[in-house]
Amino acid sequence: MTVHAPETLPEGGKARMVYLSLRDEISNGDFTEGALLPGENRLAEAFGVSRITVRRALDALAAEGWIKKRTGAGSVVLPRPDGDTRIAANFATLMPQLVEMEHRTTARLLSFSYGPAPDGVASALGLAKRSTVQTAVRVRYADEQAFSHLTTHVPETIARNYGETDLATQPLFRLLERSGVLVESAYQSVTATLAAPDVADALGVSVGAPLLSLRRVVRDAEGRGVEHLSALYRPELFRLEMRLTRVGAGEARHWEPVIGAAET
Template sequence: MDPSLEPLKARRLALMLRERIASGEIPPGARLASEPALALEHGVSRVTVRRALDSLASEGLIDRRVGAGTFVREAGAPKPIVADFANMLTHLVEMGRRTGVRLISFAYGTPPEAIAQALGLTAGERTQRSVRVRLIDGQPFSYLTTHVPERIGLTYSESDLASVPLLTLLERSGAAVERASQAISATLATPDVAEALGLDIGSPLLSLTRVVFGPDGRGVEHLHALYRPDRYSFQMELHRAGADGDRRWSPVPSHSVQSGSDATAWPSSAAAGGP
């Protein structure tokens, strides 16, 4: 057996078990099969099984009890945040208050050309760039890289950004937030992002890029956000609208805010003050 394949097999087994736990097939409090039984069932070595279980334990999904076995955690594990995609500019300050943040970097400089164009900056205009990790129940779920025009960024300090929701800081600076444009895709975790989010290098991530604009059409924030898909998801409630012959699906605004896999909606951390 090629030893180099063991980490890949362990990753595959961990993903399979995680899906069974997330779907409820293996309910909270249930005891997992023994390492030998899992190895036989999935045709892998016990080393591979041990690596997979170590990964799930590091995510807080299982408890490994010496002499008793391995059990799905009943409480204490971070629940995923469900973001209301249709209501992206709602409850942003509340989102900031109900999650924690770790500021990794804070500096001023010339942004990449693509970001300068997206924000509508003038030639040579600088931005305040920050990198933050947002946490729920003390566990990281998003890696956020934000560019704010220097004229706005100068109104708040590094310590402010580490403790106050960004939307609050933007509004305090006098910058009005009117609309936003955003796109969602998927990507893989680079080494620095993987370390910050507690993942393996190359793990799948949700990727969101958003630009927030003021009433004058000028950009006030550019965000590139990376989310752990096991701790964050988007949802949208839709209803049928329009006259006969022109029926279409239309978003239903939601006003509830809660966390957990059974949540009706969470304010989109994809919105200006959320991250």
């Protein structure tokens, strides 16, 4: 089994660009196990950089166990640990899948505290400025590998119904429901961001490494905000998928997501 070491970005912006591009191609299966990467000259030409820049990127990939450099024979792609360990989620049914994920993975609680809500959190939850919220930071693991960094904010009136030990051992949704919250709806968005020092350390990546960023606001049956989640995912370990179908007729024919479709 090949173990991928914590990510170490090579020096130089161009080398990092080559490194990230090649790593994503390997992670996405464009270069499969045992495949040979193009030679340094071809890579340099394709990316418009020098051979030294390409060499730095390949050295970083080799140090992390993505490839093996063979003198005079190019770089070969190594097998992923225990096959493909990425967590996959269908974007059309993302909410229930993320809840189910909490039951299939483990989490480590990094911090637990009460304090004033950040302005953006207070606004999203519909709270008065400086309202007290419980803030918890957790890292979630799949097969003992950190893949997500989760920061949750819950209004104090709800959060006082459970403690630090509960949150360290049980999914937050279960604790909210145990507290009498009737969850009704949620809004979430997905974008990209870069790893800050504390997040990079927790996920085992380099500062500035690209991450998927998911934000979610959960509301109860009366429309009150009950949870604000900021989740950061390692993109090589987590992917969003969506199955689409063409519906309608004539010029009105369009794409729609297939909700609840079985994956093949």
